[in-house]
Structure formats: C-alpha cells, structure tokens
Amino acid sequence: MTTPPTILVVDDNPDFLEQMQLQLEAAGFQTVAAESAQQARGLLPTTDFALAICDLMMEHSDSGFTLAHAIKRKDPAIPVIMVTAVASEAGVTIDASSKGEQAWAGADVILDKPVRFEQLKREISRLLKITL
Amino acid sequence: MDNLRVLVVDDEPGIRFGVTRVLQSFRVRVPESDGDVGFSIAQAESGEEALTILAEGQVDILLLDHKLPGISGLEVLEKVASQDQDMLTVMITAYATIETAVTATKRGAYDFLAKPFTPEELKATTAKTARHLLLRREAKRLAEEKRQVRFQFISVLAHELKAPLAAVEGYLQLLRDRVVEPGSAKSDEVLGRSLLRIEGMRKLIGDILDLTRIESGQKKRELADVDVREIAARAVETAQPAARARQITIEVQGPERLPMRADPGEVEIIFNNLVSNAVKYNREGGRVEVGLSESDQAVVIRVADTGIGMSPEEVAQLFGEFVRIKNTKTRNVMGSGLGLSILKKLAALYDGTVQVQSTPDVGTTFTVTLKQT
Numbered sequence: 001m002t003t004p005p006t007i008l009v010v011d012d013n014p015d016f017l018e019q020m021q022l023q024l025e026a027a028g029f030q031t032v033a034a035e036s037a038q039q040a041r042g043l044l045p046t047t048d049f050a051l052a053i054c055d056l057m058m059e060h061s062d063s064g065f066t067l068a069h070a071i072k073r074k075d076p077a078i079p080v081i082m083v084t085a086v087a088s089e090a091g092v093t094i095d096a097s098s099k100g101e102q103a104w105a106g107a108d109v110i111l112d113k114p115v116r117f118e119q120l121k122r123e124i125s126r127l128l129k130i131t132l
Numbered sequence: 133m134d135n136l137r138v139l140v141v142d143d144e145p146g147i148r149f150g151v152t153r154v155l156q157s158f159r160v161r162v163p164e165s166d167g168d169v170g171f172s173i174a175q176a177e178s179g180e181e182a183l184t185i186l187a188e189g190q191v192d193i194l195l196l197d198h199k200l201p202g203i204s205g206l207e208v209l210e211k212v213a214s215q216d217q218d219m220l221t222v223m224i225t226a227y228a229t230i231e232t233a234v235t236a237t238k239r240g241a242y243d244f245l246a247k248p249f250t251p252e253e254l255k256a257t258t259a260k261t262a263r264h265l266l267l268r269r270e271a272k273r274l275a276e277e278k279r280q281v282r283f284q285f286i287s288v289l290a291h292e293l294k295a296p297l298a299a300v301e302g303y304l305q306l307l308r309d310r311v312v313e314p315g316s317a318k319s320d321e322v323l324g325r326s327l328l329r330i331e332g333m334r335k336l337i338g339d340i341l342d343l344t345r346i347e348s349g350q351k352k353r354e355l356a357d358v359d360v361r362e363i364a365a366r367a368v369e370t371a372q373p374a375a376r377a378r379q380i381t382i383e384v385q386g387p388e389r390l391p392m393r394a395d396p397g398e399v400e401i402i403f404n405n406l407v408s409n410a411v412k413y414n415r416e417g418g419r420v421e422v423g424l425s426e427s428d429q430a431v432v433i434r435v436a437d438t439g440i441g442m443s444p445e446e447v448a449q450l451f452g453e454f455v456r457i458k459n460t461k462t463r464n465v466m467g468s469g470l471g472l473s474i475l476k477k478l479a480a481l482y483d484g485t486v487q488v489q490s491t492p493d494v495g496t497t498f499t500v501t502l503k504q505t
Contacts, residue, residue, distance in 0.1 A: 016298075023306070026311040
C-alpha cells in the first residue's frame with residue numbers, strides 16, 4: 001500500500017483549519033497545516049505535498065493568490081484549490097469555471113465558503129487522479 | 133467661505149436689481165459653519181424662466197414673486213415642492229393676504245417678504261433663511277453619518293456572530309458524520325472548541341446589550357457613593373480564573389479607599405473591560421497592574437499589561453468605531469471589538485477620556501479618566 005498523499009491546508013481561521021484537517025484525515029490523507037500565508041511560504045521549501053488548499057483572504061485580501069503563485073513556482077504540477085468567502089461576504093463572484101479567472105488567481109479550482117466536503121473530495125480526486 | 137446661490141424671480145426689474153445689489157455684498161454669520169456665508173444672485177423675470185434655471189442647477193434660496201405674468205408664483209412653488217429640492221423659498225407678495233400666505237405655506241414656502249421691503253428687511257429674512265437652510269443640511273449630514281455608523285455596526289456584528297456559528301456548525305457536522313468518533317479524545321477537543329465559540333458569542337451578545345443600553349439611554353443611571361478600589365478588586369476577582377490558567381498575576385495599586393459619585397454598574401463594566409482585556413492580550417506568565425489615583429477632581433484608572441502590544445497603526449485603528457485588531461497574535465483571543473466602544477461611551481458619561489499607550493511585544497496601558505461630579 002502506498003503512503004497517502006499529503007495535502008497542505010492554509011487558513012487563518014483556526015476552526016476552519018482544524019475541521020478541514022479532520023475531514024481530510026478521515027478521508028485517508030495526511031495533512032500539513034499553516035495558519036497564515038507567511039507560515040505556509042516558510043514550509044514550502046522543506047515540505048512535500050501533493051495538493052494545496054488555501055484560503056484567499058488571510059493577512060491581506062489577496063494572500064491566497066500570492067501563495068498560490070509561490071506554490072506554482074515551487075512545482076507547477078501541484079494543484080491548488082482556493083477557498084473563499086469573498087462571494088458570500090462581499091457579493092463578488094469569481095467565476096471558477098472561466099479559465100482566465102483561474103489563471104489569474106493561480107488556482108486550479110475556486111470554491112466558495114462554506115465548503116461542502118463532498119464537493120471538495122470530488123475536486124481532490126479529479127485533480128490528483130485518484131479514487132476516494 | 134460658503135456661497136449660497138439665490139434666485140430672485142420678479143417681473144419688476146427694480147426689485148431684481150435691488151435684491152441683487154443688496155445681497156451681493158451681504159454676509160451672514162453662521163455659528164455652526166466656519167465663518168461667513170455670502171450670496172451669488174441669479175435673476176428670472178418669469179416663472180417659466182425660473183423653472184428653466186432651477187432645472188439647470190443648484191439654487192439654495194428662491195425669492196419668488198407671487199404675482200408673475202405667465203405661470204404664477206404659487207404654481208412655480210408647487211412644481212418646485214414636487215421636485216424635493218434642497219432649497220428654501222421666500223415668497224414676495226405685494227399684498228400679503230392671509231389666504232395667499234396659507235396657500236404658499238402649504239405648498240412649502242419658508243417665509244414671506246411683503247412688498248415694498250427695505251434692504252434691512254431683505255437682509256433679515258435672507259439671513260434667517262440661510263441659517264435655517266445650513267442648519268437643516270448639517271442635521272441631515274449628521275443623521276446620514278449616524279445611519280452609516282449604525283450600518284457599519286450591524287454588519288460588523290453580523291460578521292462576528294456568523295464566524296463562531298459557522299465554527300460550531302462545522303464541529304457538530306464532524307460529530308454527526310462520524311468523521312470524529314464520539315467519545316474519542318478528538319471529540320472532546322471538538323466539543324471543547326465548540327463550547328469556547330459559544331462562550332465567545334455569549335460575551336459578544338452581552339457586550340451588544342451593554343452598548344445599546346448605554347447608547348439608547350434606556351438604562352437608568354443610578355448615582356451612588358462607590359468605592360472605586362472595591363469595584364477594581366471585584367473585577368480582578370472575576371478575571372482571576374482566566375489569569376491563573378495562564379500564570380498571569382494581577383495587582384491593584386493605589387489608596388485603600390477611593391470614593392466616587394458614580395453608577396456602580398457603569399464603573400464595574402469599565403473595570404471588567406480593562407482587566408479582562410489586559411489578561412486576554414497578555415503573554416503566558418505576564419503581569420497586569422491596576423493603578424488607581426486621584427488628580428484634579430478626577431479618578432484616574434491605569435491598567436497596564438505585559439502583553440502583545442499594538443503598533444501605532446493598530447492603536448489608531450482601535451479608536452475607530454467597532455474594530456477588532458486582527459493579526460496572528462490576536463487570532464486565538466476572543467473579543468467582540470465592542471469593548472473600547474463601550475469604554476469610550478461610559479467614560480464620556482463622566483466627562484472623561486480613554487487613552488492608550490502601547491509597544492508591540494512589550495505591553496499596553498489603558499488610562500481612563502473619570503471626572504468627579
């Protein structure tokens with residue numbers, strides 16, 4: 001049996017971070033957590049992970065974007081899922097289906113908060129090409 | 133200097149030129165506004181022409197003749213009223229009958245000038261009208277500002293209540309879906325975190341109630357002779373469990389008794405806010421010093437902590453309405469963002485002030501001064 005893939009989870013909301021980790025671990029993943037984009041950036045050189053899930057608004061309103069770009073610089077093959085409460089809080093919609101917006105955000109998938117875990121799992125299995 | 137635009141509508145050229153000549157150099161002192169107010173004058177010789185000018189742009193004061201060749205002054209007044217302009221109208225009448233006056237007032241005229249009028253009468257009426265208009269605008273601006281603050285308050289509150297609610301919901305879902313096994317150590321942790329969030333919400337709701345009671349003036353103030361030292365000691369007692377859990381020591385310094393004429397409930401809220409904050413934003417093993425003193429007919433309360441402190445920018449931010457400083461150091465601290473608003477409102481009731489001095493990673497000192505009455 002191969003070791004389960006590791007997922008980097010970055011969110012400045014400690015509850016959301018904890019819940020995401022519990023969910024992912026129950027689904028058989030290993031997780032590495034960071035409470036800020038800065039902390040995540042510090043982890044990048046020494047941590048191997050198969051996929052990253054980042055919150056968009058952390059220290060700054062675009063922390064998630066810059067982090068996603070840093071991750072893609074480390075390895076363009078690592079998929080990034082961006083989660084954001086922007087839509088529900090500011091009434092702004094980022095159209096995740098549009099290729100242009102995704103490239104701009106540096107994310108492969110953008111999900112609105114609150115995230116439905118079933119949907120998140122579907123996206124993870126699609127991006128990592130595995131069956132959960 | 134502010135300039136108000138006056139439109140004088142009269143078919144008699146003499147009146148138009150007279151009004152222009154008198155008001156051109158006229159200045160009105162408005163205490164609420166900075167300095168004097170002057171006037172620029174436009175003229176119209178018929179109701180039709182007046183309506184064209186009114187449609188084009190801002191007129192502040194309309195001096196309107198009652199009897200005009202085409203459409204009458206009253207008709208102009210009616211049209212203007214329906215447009216809901218930010219303008220006051222003074223009717224100029226040749227024969228001031230009660231009937232015209234009543235009709236004109238019904239249609240929104242602010243005042244009357246009876247022809248023939250002296251330059252002094254014109255000035256007096258214009259001054260009165262200008263002051264009323266500027267006061268009305270100021271009141272409107274203040275009301276709007278108040279509405280904005282309310283709106284901001286409500287949206288901050290909604291956000292602050294939504295976050296813990298979402299957290300508790302998430303934890304309960306984890307338990308329901310057996311992602312976390314009931315009875316396991318993890319489930320204890322999840323339940324503990326949920327309860328902590330609920331406690332935070334309870335605190336927030338308590339703060340909202342305090343704040344609205346103070347603001348609405350609903351809470352009846354009951355002034356009594358209180359001992360500030362005793363209230364301080366009680367607040368320290370309340371904060372002890374939280375302090376002990378993080379090895380923080382609290383010390384009260386000052387006179388054995390510090391009498392003051394005050395509402396005991398209000399003073400208690402002040403101390404509870406100051407002391408619980410000093411504990412919350414402290415470091416493990418830190419210290420809190422509560423200093424009491426009297427100076428210049430005022431009670432001075434100083435609460436110093438050895439905590440995370442704030443940058444000058446954060447201190448400046450703190451004094452805005454309803455803010456919580458959000459950074460990595462405060463992330464796990466529960467706060468409503470209402471504490472300082474409450475503190476400021478209460479201090480104001482005693483003609484007092486709230487001052488903050490802070491150095492990042494060294495500590496913060498709040499100084500509240502309450503006037504003795």
